[in-house]
Amino acid sequence: MSAQFITSVVTLVVIAKLIMVSCAYLILLERKVAAWTQDRIGPNRVGLSFGVLPIRHHCWGAGQPLADGIKLFLKEDYTPPGVDRGLFLLAPVIVVVPAMLGWAVIPWGGYLGWGDSVLHVTAAPIHIGVIYMLAIGSLAVYGVVLGGYASNNKYSFLGGLRATAQMLSYEIPQGLCVLTVILMHGSARADMLVNFQANAVWNAVYQPVLAVIFFTCILAECNRAPFDLAEAEQELVGGYHTEYSSMKWALFFMGEYMHMITGAAFFTLLFLGGWDLPLLSEPLVGGIALVLLKTGVFIGKVALLLFLMIWIRWTLPRFRFDQLMRLAWRGLIPITLLVMLMTGVMVFLQQPAWVALVGNGLIALLAVWLGPRIPQGAAINRRVPLPGSRFCPPKPVNPTS
Amino acid sequence: MAISCTQPWWSARSPIGFLDPSRERHYSLALIGLDPIHPLQHKAAPVPTLAQLMTADPAQQGAPLLFYACATLTCLSAWAIVFSQNIVRMSVYLLLTLMGAAGFYLMLQAEFLAAVQLIVYAGGTLILIVFGIMLTNKNPEMQLRATPMELGLGALVGVGLAALLILALVHTPTPGQGFTAVPADYQQVRAIGRSLLSENLVPFELAAVLLLVVMVGAAYMARRRAG
Amino acid sequence: MNQLLSIAIFVGFGVGFVFFNLLVGRLVRPSLSNAEKEAIYECGEPTIGTSWVQFDLRFYIVALFYLIFDVELALIYPWAIVYREIPGEALVLGTPFLGIIIIGYAYEWYSGSLDWVRSTINTSYKGTAGIDMASLARRDPEVLEEQAAGQA
Numbered sequence: 035m036s037a038q039f040i041t042s043v044v045t046l047v048v049i050a051k052l053i054m055v056s057c058a059y060l061i062l063l064e065r066k067v068a069a070w071t072q073d074r075i076g077p078n079r080v081g082l083s084f085g086v087l088p089i090r091h092h093c094w095g096a097g098q099p100l101a102d103g104i105k106l107f108l109k110e111d112y113t114p115p116g117v118d119r120g121l122f123l124l125a126p127v128i129v130v131v132p133a134m135l136g137w138a139v140i141p142w143g144g145y146l147g148w149g150d151s152v153l154h155v156t157a158a159p160i161h162i163g164v165i166y167m168l169a170i171g172s173l174a175v176y177g178v179v180l181g182g183y184a185s186n187n188k189y190s191f192l193g194g195l196r197a198t199a200q201m202l203s204y205e206i207p208q209g210l211c212v213l214t215v216i217l218m219h220g221s222a223r224a225d226m227l228v229n230f231q232a233n234a235v236w237n238a239v240y241q242p243v244l245a246v247i248f249f250t251c252i253l254a255e256c257n258r259a260p261f262d263l264a265e266a267e268q269e270l271v272g273g274y275h276t277e278y279s280s281m282k283w284a285l286f287f288m289g290e291y292m293h294m295i296t297g298a299a300f301f302t303l304l305f306l307g308g309w310d311l312p313l314l315s316e317p318l319v320g321g322i323a324l325v326l327l328k329t330g331v332f333i334g335k336v337a338l339l340l341f342l343m344i345w346i347r348w349t350l351p352r353f354r355f356d357q358l359m360r361l362a363w364r365g366l367i368p369i370t371l372l373v374m375l376m377t378g379v380m381v382f383l384q385q386p387a388w389v390a391l392v393g394n395g396l397i398a399l400l401a402v403w404l405g406p407r408i409p410q411g412a413a414i415n416r417r418v419p420l421p422g423s424r425f426c427p428p429k430p431v432n433p434t435s
Numbered sequence: 436m437a438i439s440c441t442q443p444w445w446s447a448r449s450p451i452g453f454l455d456p457s458r459e460r461h462y463s464l465a466l467i468g469l470d471p472i473h474p475l476q477h478k479a480a481p482v483p484t485l486a487q488l489m490t491a492d493p494a495q496q497g498a499p500l501l502f503y504a505c506a507t508l509t510c511l512s513a514w515a516i517v518f519s520q521n522i523v524r525m526s527v528y529l530l531l532t533l534m535g536a537a538g539f540y541l542m543l544q545a546e547f548l549a550a551v552q553l554i555v556y557a558g559g560t561l562i563l564i565v566f567g568i569m570l571t572n573k574n575p576e577m578q579l580r581a582t583p584m585e586l587g588l589g590a591l592v593g594v595g596l597a598a599l600l601i602l603a604l605v606h607t608p609t610p611g612q613g614f615t616a617v618p619a620d621y622q623q624v625r626a627i628g629r630s631l632l633s634e635n636l637v638p639f640e641l642a643a644v645l646l647l648v649v650m651v652g653a654a655y656m657a658r659r660r661a662g
Numbered sequence: 663m664n665q666l667l668s669i670a671i672f673v674g675f676g677v678g679f680v681f682f683n684l685l686v687g688r689l690v691r692p693s694l695s696n697a698e699k700e701a702i703y704e705c706g707e708p709t710i711g712t713s714w715v716q717f718d719l720r721f722y723i724v725a726l727f728y729l730i731f732d733v734e735l736a737l738i739y740p741w742a743i744v745y746r747e748i749p750g751e752a753l754v755l756g757t758p759f760l761g762i763i764i765i766g767y768a769y770e771w772y773s774g775s776l777d778w779v780r781s782t783i784n785t786s787y788k789g790t791a792g793i794d795m796a797s798l799a800r801r802d803p804e805v806l807e808e809q810a811a812g813q814a
Contacts, residue, residue, distance in 0.1 A: 039667070039668075043668065043671065046668060046672060046675070047675075050672070050675055054679070106687070107686060107687050107691065108690060108691050108692075109691060110691055110692055110693060110694060110695070111687060111691060111693075112693075112695050113700075114700050114701070114702050114703075115700055116702065118521070118523070118524070120524065121523065121524065121527065124527065126680065127677065127680045127681075130676060130679075130680050131673060131676040131677060134672060134675070134676040134679075135669065135672055135673065135676065137672070138668060138669050138672050157668045157669075157671075157672060158666075158668040158669050158672075161546055161623075161624065162546050162550055162624055162739075165547070165550045165554075165624075165739055166546070166550050168554060169549075169550040169551075169553035169554045169557075170553070172553065172554055172557065172558025172732075173557060173558060175558065175562060176527075176562075179562070179565055179569075180523075180527065183523055183565075183569060186702065187702050187703060187704070188704065189703070189704070191569075191717070192717075195569075195717060195721050198562065198566075198721070198725075199724045199725070202562065202724060202725055202728040203724060203728065205558075205728065205732070206728065206731045206732070209731075209732075209735045210735070213735065213738065213739065213742050214742075216742045216743055217742040217745050217746075219746070220743060220744075220745060220746030220747065222624065222739070222743055271703065271705070276703055277702070277703060280687055281683050281684050281686075281687035282684070284683075285680060285684075355778065356777075356778040356779045359724070359776075359778040360776075360777070363727075363776040364771065364776055367731075368767075371764065371767075375760070378745065378756075379753070381745065381746060381749055382749045382750070501666060501667060504670070538666065538670075541666045541669075542666055547739070547740065551736045554732060554735075554736055555729075555732055555733055558732065559725075559728060559729040559732040559733070562725055562728075562729075563722070563725045563726060563729050566721055566722045566725045567722060569717065624739065624740050625740070625743055625744055625747075627740040628740030628741055628742075628744035629744055631737070631740055631741060632741065632744065632748065632751050632755050632756075636755060639737065639755075640758055640759055640762075642737055642759075643734075643758065643759040643760075643762035643763055644762060646730055646733060646734055646762070646763060647763070647765065647766040649730050650727075650730055650766035650767070650770055651766065651769060653723060653726045653727060653730065653770075653775065654769060654775040656723065656726075657720075657723045657775035
């Protein structure tokens with residue numbers, strides 16, 4: 035049992051517990067932010083007393099997640115006939131577990147100096163940390179596919195297919211973003227990427243286009259609005275979890291929030307400097323107090339990103355499916371390829387950082403200017419006005435003639 | 436160090452040259468005795484190889500336990516693929532087999548291979564297979580039964596494969612017989628990157644041509660659907 | 663090895679968490695099912711047939727394109743990691759690879775296979791009630807409008 039292993043296990047348990055609790059409160063935050071956006075009050079009745087404890091205050095609805103949890107445990111869990119029972123049970127498990135596995139390589143608190151050794155405050159400090167995160171992320175697709183397939187419901191099936199196609203499409207620009215960051219720094223270790231940023235400027239400052247694209251991809255990967263086509267209520271009821279109830283449904287829900295946390299942590303690590311704050315980055319290795327402080331900074335950044343995600347959800351309308359596919363295949367991929375080539379040439383010519391910023395600006399301008407001017411060809415359909423349809427109504431007959 | 440020509444990331448000639456020389460000495464990992472590539476390597480004990488761990492005290496690192504866990508997962512799910520009759524379930528078992536194999540790669544310090552196994556096979560190919568099954572499935576209760584001819588062919592291939600594996604097993608060096616351990620600072624992904632740009636350059640570029648051919652084929656398939 | 667052990671502990675943790683939740687739920691919740699509750703949910707309509715039917719092949723083509731780009735990415739991660747060590751070689755030798763991939767991507771774009779909604783103009787697709795969508799799509803809206811006016 036090396037000291038590093040003990041540190042890893044402690045980090046693992048603390049972070050896993052912390053995130054599981056914060057998942058519940060994230061749901062409360064989501065409802066509160068939704069209420070503020072829509073000029074409502076939001077959940078504020080369920081305090082912490084539960085009719086037993088002598089707490090008179092309403093605690094701003096802090097008991098709501100607990101009450102929701104109890105409700106979900108007590109709800110009846112029925113399995114419709116005709117489902118594939120094994121896969122039906124497996125799907126929520128496959129949604130939750132990969133989302134949790136992503137936390138393993140995130141450098142939550144930098145390095146801990148213990149005696150004369152330096153320990154990683156990470157569950158698994160592996161060389162290819164960020165590529166590992168992508169690999170784990172690509173497994174999350176299975177939960178959606180199997181949930182859609184096993185339910186034997188047409189809504190579920192279509193929702194699952196849509197969500198899968200969407201997640202696959204947005205994994206490519208996401209991978210290209212990660213590739214560009216690796217290209218810049220020459221390392222795929224999560225902690226080294228944070229060190230590079232702590233040493234200089236956060237990646238988001240001089241690769242803003244890349245940061246925006248990566249954030250978009252994260253939203254699409256965890257099926258959040260405006261990319262929540264899998265569960266578009268108006269068309270597909272609940273999407274791939276239509277037939278799920280009680281705890282299995284709750285696991286799908288929790289999986290979504292865990293994916294949000296993993297994605298936000300990934301973004302923080304790649305673009306927002308991880309545990310780095312301008313005045314805090316001085317001692318790279320410190321005692322437990324410094325590690326806790328850095329972990330706090332990391333979690334604070336993640337919390338801000340989560341708030342941003344919720345804000346976006348309650349602000350933007352949902353995409354149409356063809357718009358979503360067009361955005362990924364004809365928008366994000368060429369732009370990311372351009373940024374990658376620009377970064378490669380920049381690294382080759384040993385240019386300073388502001389060149390990257392200028393390059394990003396030029397690419398953004400080019401995309402905005404060129405986008406509408408690309409010839410669409412004959413491949414685009416015209417609206418076909420069928421005679422007598424509402425697009426081609428019969429001309430009103432003149433009553434006088 | 437394996438990668439001796441690495442340019443230190445804090446050097447003044449750093450390609451992304453915005454590092455402030457007055458700040459950098461506070462940060463320089465070299466000052467605290469850490470290596471820029473692998474911060475732990477100076478302080479931590481060298482990473483033992485699988486062979487060392489397998490012969491060491493079983494309780495020491497839990498490695499044999501992990502090995503047997505991965506082996507059980509791989510073998511059981513491989514058996515399940517053969518004996519399952521629902522084709523979507525087969526693909527789920529195949530996923531488990533691939534994950535078990537990825538565990539083996541991780542144990543052998545082939546981290547990148549493990550990640551690629553998950554990205555390309557588990558995340559890409561298997562999804563393609565599942566989609567293929569789900570989208571071309573005209574018979575809902577599709578069950579697969581092997582004909583005697585297929586059984587015979589399968590047995591033949593199986594015996595051949597087993598012979599190959601046994602041959603490989605016999606020729607694998609064991610500890611003490613020319614078995615070379617992986618160096619402690621070995622990074623598979625760097626080794627692969629260097630070999631792709633030197634001795635394996637031609638396969639690397641040919642892979643691009645192959646991908647181009649596949650792209651054209653896929654585009655043809657997509658267009659034939661519409662036309 | 664320790665890293666794999668940590669990851670394995672994480673997997674165990676996750677699976678244990680999931681199954682613990684499912685087990686607790688199973689012990690405490692009621693089970694009062696009836697035929698209507700167990701029916702497949704289709705907004706109140708009785709279900710017609712199974713949902714395991716043939717679906718649109720466009721999803722399959724998306725997965726195919728994804729796989730192509732995935733393999734490409736897997737091949738250039740090592741290239742990107744050594745890029746800063748040997749920028750000259752990496753740029754010169756990586757350019758043909760990326761160039762070929764970009765040519766392929768441009769061909770896909772040009773051939774219209776990246777579009778989700780494809781044209782029906784050049785197809786012989788028969789829509790519902792035997793309406794020839796292609797001939798309709800080729801027709802001019804104004805002519806149709808006049809026809810409609812004439813019919814009225």
